[in-house]
Amino acid sequence: MKVTTARVYGDPFADPSKQHELMGDLRTVVRRHTLPREDVPPPDELAASLKRAAEFRADTDYLKLLQLLPKLLGQVTATAMESDGDAVAWGNVADVYSCAYACAHRFRQPDLADMIVSRQQWAAQQTWNPEAAAAAAWNEAGTYQSAGEYSDGLAIIERAIVRYEKTPGDDLERVVHLGSLHLRGIVLASRHEDANATADHVRRAKALAERVTGPDVLQHNLTFGQGNTALYELAAQIELNHPDKAAEVAAPLLKTPPPGLKPSRVGRLAIDAARARLATKDLTGAEDALKYAFHVAPQMAEIHPMAREVLRVLWTLHQCSRPELLAMAKQSGLAS
Incomplete structure (x- = not known):
C-alpha cells in the first residue's frame, strides 16, 4: 500500500515527498547495521563527512543530512569494525546514529527512532565509552518523551545520571554530557508536572553550566552551557503553566x-x-x-x-x- 509510518502517526505533509524517499534509504541502512555495504574511506574523507553531518543537524538542514546519512553510516560502521575496538571509531558510529535519530524524530517516525536508538546503544557498548552511552541514553529518553511516557523517560535519565557519575573524569566533556542529561530531565519532569523534580534538574544543570566559561559548547550533538540551560528552564515554565514568566524570560533571549x-x-x-x-x-x-x-x-x-x-x-x-x-x-x- 506504500503507506509510511509517518502518515500513520500524523505526517505534516499531505503528499509523498523527497523526505520519504530519503527516509526509506536510511531505514534500509539502519536495518543492515552489521552489514555495511561501504568500504572504509580515507580518514580525512570520513572526518569531513562527520563534520558535515554534525553541522547539518545543528543547522536543522534535515534534507541534506538525510542525503548524507546512508552512505556515512555504512562508512563509519565499516571503519569501526576494522578498528580493533577503538573507542573513538565506535563513538563516531554512535554520533552518526544520533544524527539519524534527529531526522526520524523530526519526521515523526517513532518506530525508526526506536530502532536507531538501539543501534546507537549497540555502538556505544562496543568499547568503554561512557560519553557515548550517556548520549544514547539522552536519545532513549527522547523516545519516551515523544510517546508522552514522561515518568519512564525520567527513569531512563536518572539511571543514566547515576551510571555516568560513577565513571572517572572531571573535564569539559563530562560537564557537557552530565549537564545534557539534566536538561533532558528538565523537559521530562516539567511535562510530567513534577515541579520538585524539575527544580532539582534545573539546579543541578545550572551548577554544571557555571563551569562552562564562554559560549555554550556543542559536543557529540549535545549543546550545553548557561544559554541552553536558560532555554530549557524557559520551556519548563510553559509546561508548568507559567507562560507569563516564560514570555518575560524569552524577550531578551530572542x-x-x-x-x-x-x-x-x-x-x-x-x-x-x-x-x-x-x-x-x-x-x-x-x-x-x-x-x-x-x-x-x-x-x-x-x-x-x-x-x-x-x-x-x-x-x-x-x-x-x-x-x-x-x-x-x-x-x-x-x-x-
Missing part, C-alpha cells in the same frame, strides 16, 4: 540569543517564545516569534508540532489579514 547556540536551539527558543506569547494572548508577539523561528530554522519550524499548533491557532484567527501567516501555513502544509 533579542540577543546566547552565544554558541546553533539554529537548532535558537529556532526552538523562538518556538517556545511563540507558545508563551500565545498563551498570554500576545498574538502579535507570537507571530513575530514564529516568523523568527521560520527564519533561523525553517526546516524545523515547518514540521515541529508545537510550531504548527501555534501557527494553526494564529492562522485560524487571522487567515484573511496576515499574508506572512499564509506563507508560513503554506510552507507547513496547513494551507494550499
Whole structure:
C-alpha cells in the first residue's frame, strides 16, 4: 500500500515527498547495521563527512543530512569494525546514529527512532565509552518523551545520571554530557508536572553550566552551557503553566540569543517564545516569534508540532489579514 509510518502517526505533509524517499534509504541502512555495504574511506574523507553531518543537524538542514546519512553510516560502521575496538571509531558510529535519530524524530517516525536508538546503544557498548552511552541514553529518553511516557523517560535519565557519575573524569566533556542529561530531565519532569523534580534538574544543570566559561559548547550533538540551560528552564515554565514568566524570560533571549547556540536551539527558543506569547494572548508577539523561528530554522519550524499548533491557532484567527501567516501555513502544509 506504500503507506509510511509517518502518515500513520500524523505526517505534516499531505503528499509523498523527497523526505520519504530519503527516509526509506536510511531505514534500509539502519536495518543492515552489521552489514555495511561501504568500504572504509580515507580518514580525512570520513572526518569531513562527520563534520558535515554534525553541522547539518545543528543547522536543522534535515534534507541534506538525510542525503548524507546512508552512505556515512555504512562508512563509519565499516571503519569501526576494522578498528580493533577503538573507542573513538565506535563513538563516531554512535554520533552518526544520533544524527539519524534527529531526522526520524523530526519526521515523526517513532518506530525508526526506536530502532536507531538501539543501534546507537549497540555502538556505544562496543568499547568503554561512557560519553557515548550517556548520549544514547539522552536519545532513549527522547523516545519516551515523544510517546508522552514522561515518568519512564525520567527513569531512563536518572539511571543514566547515576551510571555516568560513577565513571572517572572531571573535564569539559563530562560537564557537557552530565549537564545534557539534566536538561533532558528538565523537559521530562516539567511535562510530567513534577515541579520538585524539575527544580532539582534545573539546579543541578545550572551548577554544571557555571563551569562552562564562554559560549555554550556543542559536543557529540549535545549543546550545553548557561544559554541552553536558560532555554530549557524557559520551556519548563510553559509546561508548568507559567507562560507569563516564560514570555518575560524569552524577550531578551530572542533579542540577543546566547552565544554558541546553533539554529537548532535558537529556532526552538523562538518556538517556545511563540507558545508563551500565545498563551498570554500576545498574538502579535507570537507571530513575530514564529516568523523568527521560520527564519533561523525553517526546516524545523515547518514540521515541529508545537510550531504548527501555534501557527494553526494564529492562522485560524487571522487567515484573511496576515499574508506572512499564509506563507508560513503554506510552507507547513496547513494551507494550499
